[in-house]
Amino acid sequence: MNIHLQDIYIAERLHVSKLDIAAGTLTHVIGKNGAGKSTLLHVIAGLISSESLHAEMTISDIPPAHIAAHRCCLTQHNDSVFGLTVAELFRFYTPFSIAPESIDQVLQVNQYQTRLLRELSGGQQQRVHIARCMMQIWEAIEQGRGVLLFDEPFDALDLAYQIKWLDCLHDLQQLGNIIVIAHHQLAWLNECRDDDVLIMQDGQVQAHGKIATIWQSECLTQYFHIPEQRIPLYLQSSS
Amino acid sequence: MPVSSIQSAPVFIAIAVIVGLLGLNVGLHSQLLTDVVEQHIFINLSLPMLITAVLVGSALAMSSAALQVVLNNPLADPGIIGISSGASLCAGIVIIGGVLPASELIWGLPLACFAGALLSSGLIYLLAKRLALTHSAVILAGIAISTVCAAALAWLYIFGDAQATRNLTFWLMGSFQHASYPILAIAGGILILGIGALCLQRNALNSLYLGDINAQLLGIEPQRLTRVVLVICALLVGVSVSIAGSIAFVGLLVPHILRRIFGSDNRLIIPLSGLVGAALMLVIVTVNQLLNGVDLPISLLTASIGGPIFVWVLFKGQAR
Numbered sequence: 001m002n003i004h005l006q007d008i009y010i011a012e013r014l015h016v017s018k019l020d021i022a023a024g025t026l027t028h029v030i031g032k033n034g035a036g037k038s039t040l041l042h043v044i045a046g047l048i049s050s051e052s053l054h055a056e057m058t059i060s061d062i063p064p065a066h067i068a069a070h071r072c073c074l075t076q077h078n079d080s081v082f083g084l085t086v087a088e089l090f091r092f093y094t095p096f097s098i099a100p101e102s103i104d105q106v107l108q109v110n111q112y113q114t115r116l117l118r119e120l121s122g123g124q125q126q127r128v129h130i131a132r133c134m135m136q137i138w139e140a141i142e143q144g145r146g147v148l149l150f151d152e153p154f155d156a157l158d159l160a161y162q163i164k165w166l167d168c169l170h171d172l173q174q175l176g177n178i179i180v181i182a183h184h185q186l187a188w189l190n191e192c193r194d195d196d197v198l199i200m201q202d203g204q205v206q207a208h209g210k211i212a213t214i215w216q217s218e219c220l221t222q223y224f225h226i227p228e229q230r231i232p233l234y235l236q237s238s239s
Numbered sequence: 240m241p242v243s244s245i246q247s248a249p250v251f252i253a254i255a256v257i258v259g260l261l262g263l264n265v266g267l268h269s270q271l272l273t274d275v276v277e278q279h280i281f282i283n284l285s286l287p288m289l290i291t292a293v294l295v296g297s298a299l300a301m302s303s304a305a306l307q308v309v310l311n312n313p314l315a316d317p318g319i320i321g322i323s324s325g326a327s328l329c330a331g332i333v334i335i336g337g338v339l340p341a342s343e344l345i346w347g348l349p350l351a352c353f354a355g356a357l358l359s360s361g362l363i364y365l366l367a368k369r370l371a372l373t374h375s376a377v378i379l380a381g382i383a384i385s386t387v388c389a390a391a392l393a394w395l396y397i398f399g400d401a402q403a404t405r406n407l408t409f410w411l412m413g414s415f416q417h418a419s420y421p422i423l424a425i426a427g428g429i430l431i432l433g434i435g436a437l438c439l440q441r442n443a444l445n446s447l448y449l450g451d452i453n454a455q456l457l458g459i460e461p462q463r464l465t466r467v468v469l470v471i472c473a474l475l476v477g478v479s480v481s482i483a484g485s486i487a488f489v490g491l492l493v494p495h496i497l498r499r500i501f502g503s504d505n506r507l508i509i510p511l512s513g514l515v516g517a518a519l520m521l522v523i524v525t526v527n528q529l530l531n532g533v534d535l536p537i538s539l540l541t542a543s544i545g546g547p548i549f550v551w552v553l554f555k556g557q558a559r
Binding site: 045046072075080082083084088091092 | 308456458
């Protein structure tokens with residue numbers, strides 16, 4: 001299983017001539033606001049119709065009819081004007097009405113079952129939505145045949161949950177799942193040197209590879225236009 | 240999806256209430272078994288009225304329940320998206336304009352209303368399509384079309400004679416008095432088909448709560464689903480308005496209260512809305528029967544009974 005993008009062109013938003021993401025990888029997609037991170041995720045998630053793409057996005061081995069059981073995507077806005085309980089949300093969007101043990105251990109969402117989603121705090125809601133996305137394809141994830149896409153998932157999560165959840169994702173990555181996270185928590189790049197990084201700028205992929213070989217604090221100047229003397233201490237590489 | 244998680248008790252209770260109300264209405268004709276005149280009245284006047292009430296009540300409540308989800312607006316009802324406005328305008332033209340002789344009204348009025356409902360739905364759809372078919376576009380287009388229709392109707396009122404305007408007012412507030420078998424044979428058929436078609440969508444509707452993108456991620460085509468539901472609702476509401484006039488408030492009231500009590504699962508809410516809408520209309524027919532001779536417009540009763548209940552539920556319920 002791998003993701004293959006070829007000649008993706010969306011006017012003024014995204015231009016990717018070739019991109020391959022292999023099984024068993026965790027990729028951090030980073031870049032400035034409007035660099036095309038979300039659009040890239042939406043293309044991989046199949047949310048942009050293939051006619052407007054002029055090109056192809058394929059996930060090998062998985063027939064298109066079964067794709068919804070293998071691919072999940074956490075988008076940035078997930079509000080409902082209706083008063084849904086957490087249990088209802090799970091029932092409507094996943095095959096479960098409560099989170100499986102191994103998800104609940106990490107995200108602790110089953111305690112909110114009877115609560116209304118909109119009465120939870122921002123971070124609690126985010127945990128519920130992350131759990132919902134993973135539950136949607138949980139069977140595939142356990143077989144190591146899942147594609148997990150997250151758009152700014154760390155927002156509103158406290159550090160303890162960020163650590164627990166990333167540990168969990170690294171375990172799932174070992175099973176062979178493909179995990180792609182677009183985010184702005186650049187400090188994680190210094191922590192997860194074995195993960196992949198994909199740097200985007202103006203809708204194009206500028207660099208893609210192992211964090212250990214690509215990522216250094218000069219990238220902040222080059223791709224984020226941060227003056228060298230203004231790079232915060234916690235993002236300066238130790239070398 | 241675990242089917243067992245759906246509560247079935249409320250469905251059975253609603254069915255029991257409907258059967259009870261039907262029985263009560265039969266009981267009101269005490270000499271039904273012996274008196275030939277009484278039998279004639281029951282079969283040719285009361286029975287079509289009861290059938291119309293059941294079908295129209297469930298069609299209105301069910302289509303509102305579906306529209307609320309599809310338009311992502313808990314306050315949507317057929318009135319708000321303007322489907323009934325075209326029907327009302329056509330009724331005005333027929334009744335006040337005197338287009339048809341009085342003897343033809345029994346056929347002409349429903350047909351004209353149906354044409355009006357389809358026309359206004361079509362216009363709303365075209366207008367909304369130009370606005371890229373977003374949820375708010377459908378509602379905006381509906382408000383625009385109903386405003387135009389309401390204005391035209393108001394002009395008709397100014398030029399109409401006293402009796403005709405009174406007739407129109409009465410019709411606009413809804414009535415089951417025009418129920419008859421020939422009309423039911425056609426309208427009833429369409430309503431039953433529409434109700435069935437809407438029931439088939441109840442599972443897919445659950446995937447729309449978090450917006451189109453999340454539905455698409457589940458492999459559902461949200462735009463297609465929205466279009467299908469809008470067309471079915473236009474048909475259901477158009478036919479309902481044609482045979483029973485414009486009935487206010489049921490559409491908003493029933494699904495809204497049911498969601499507060501039973502949650503948001505459309506697999507329960509869609510069919511249950513239909514049953515409760517039917518029961519509510521039967522209550523109104525029964526009240527009208529008991530009032531012997533004073534025939535009150537339906538909207539007067541739905542608003543008088545439903546309004547206070549709605550206020551009470553809003554006060555009492557947790558913010559759902």
